[in-house]
Amino acid sequence: MGYRTCFNPATPPMPWRNASGRMILPSTDSTIGLLLSGGLDSSILLGHLLQTGHRVQPFYVRCGLAWEREEVRAVEQLLRALRSERLAELVVLDLPLADVYGDHWSLSGFSVPDAASPDEAVYLPGRNALLLIKPVLWCHLHGIDRLALGLLRSNPFGDATPDFFAEFQAALTCATGGQVALVRPFEKMTKREVMQLGLGQPLELTFSCIAPSDGRHCGSCNKCAERKAAFALISTKDPTAYAPREMTRTK
Numbered sequence: 001m002g003y004r005t006c007f008n009p010a011t012p013p014m015p016w017r018n019a020s021g022r023m024i025l026p027s028t029d030s031t032i033g034l035l036l037s038g039g040l041d042s043s044i045l046l047g048h049l050l051q052t053g054h055r056v057q058p059f060y061v062r063c064g065l066a067w068e069r070e071e072v073r074a075v076e077q078l079l080r081a082l083r084s085e086r087l088a089e090l091v092v093l094d095l096p097l098a099d100v101y102g103d104h105w106s107l108s109g110f111s112v113p114d115a116a117s118p119d120e121a122v123y124l125p126g127r128n129a130l131l132l133i134k135p136v137l138w139c140h141l142h143g144i145d146r147l148a149l150g151l152l153r154s155n156p157f158g159d160a161t162p163d164f165f166a167e168f169q170a171a172l173t174c175a176t177g178g179q180v181a182l183v184r185p186f187e188k189m190t191k192r193e194v195m196q197l198g199l200g201q202p203l204e205l206t207f208s209c210i211a212p213s214d215g216r217h218c219g220s221c222n223k224c225a226e227r228k229a230a231f232a233l234i235s236t237k238d239p240t241a242y243a244p245r246e247m248t249r250t251k
Contacts (some may be wrong), residue, residue, distance in 0.1 A: 014102035031055040031088065032183075033147040034138045035131055038074035040230055041150035043206045044198035045185060049059075049148070050084055057088040057144060059135040061095045066109040066180035067210050081202045093134040101125075119156050120237050122210065122222050128159040129168060129197040132182065136172050139180045146181045192233040204239035213243035220245075 007030045031171055032049065036042045036058040049056050060075055072092075079090055094223055098107060113121035132147070139147050151160050158164060165182050173179045186194055208227040209217040217224050219242035230240040 002214070003192065007027050017082060018173050019224040022118040027053075030075055030146070031057050031144050033057045033059060033067070033135055033144050033180075034148070035059055035061070035135060035149050036075055036078075038078060039150075040198065040203060040206050040208060040227065041152060041186065041194055043075065043078055043096040043203070044194055044201060045148060046078070047082060048185075048197055050082060050086060054087075055086045055088070055138075057142075058090050059138070059147075060090060060092050061096050061131050061134060062092055063130070065097075065106045066112075067207075070207050070212045074119045074205055075216075078202065081205055091135075091138060093138065095134055107212070108206075109211065113222040115220055115222060117222050119222075123157055124161065126131045127157075128164070133172075136182075137176065140176045140178050144180065146183050148183045148185060150186055150194075152186050152191060152194060154191060183206040191230055195230050195234045195236075197233070199236070216241055218243055232250045 032054050034042065034046055034049065034056050035053065036046055037060070046056060050094075056129050058075070058079065060072060067182070075090065080089065101107050104124075105113070117229055128200070130148075132149075139145070165184070169179075183234075189197075208223045209221055210223045211218045211221040217227070217240050224242070228238055229241060
């Protein structure tokens with residue numbers, strides 16, 4: 001019985017930055033896929049890709065997490081605000097995780113990490129692998145050869161490292177018989193640099209909360225604290241409409 005050999009693909013060319021520190025991702029006539037969560041980083045990346053002439057196919061992966069209704073609404077509002085002939089219709093892919101995560105806080109909405117919690121508290125096991133698998137296969141089947149993520153160099157988790165992406169891409173290439181390059185244009189950039197890149201974009205439409213209250217940012221969770229800090233980094237007024245403290249549910 002013969003076996004097909006899977007070769008480790010050559011590392012795709014990584015984006016570079018110009019003298020001012022801003023990201024440059026060379027534009028081509030082909031479409032680039034984008035994982036779009038509606039948060040600050042992926043939304044800024046979407047705006048930047050469109051501003052620099054890229055054709056973009058956005059993806060949202062729906063897993064059944066407690067904050068997804070608000071995220072999807074934010075994504076839809078953002079896409080309307082940035083509408084362009086180079087922006088394709090959103091593709092929503094379902095990947096329910098209730099049978100895997102069980103009563104995890106991300107599904108139940110209980111004991112959500114608050115503003116004082118460390119980054120490790122918001123880690124979702126296997127998150128990037130789960131988010132990538134369906135969009136990569138969709139791209140492969142529809143002739144898209146790049147899929148972008150808005151990950152920053154400050155991401156502390158193991159599934160955000162260069163080693164993870166090199167090995168995961170090699171496995172996907174082996175499984176599909178084709179190559180979709182996983183690109184991280186912000187991988188060498190700080191949060192401040194990314195926020196500066198987003199100046200002038202409709203950041204008030206983005207959504208970052210993991211404990212929404214009445215459809216709004218709760219203002220008290222780990223991700224709301226991170227959001228407030230992001231605007232403070234560029235000395236810009238935070239345009240977010242946070243829920244009044246008395247409306248924020250304590251679970």
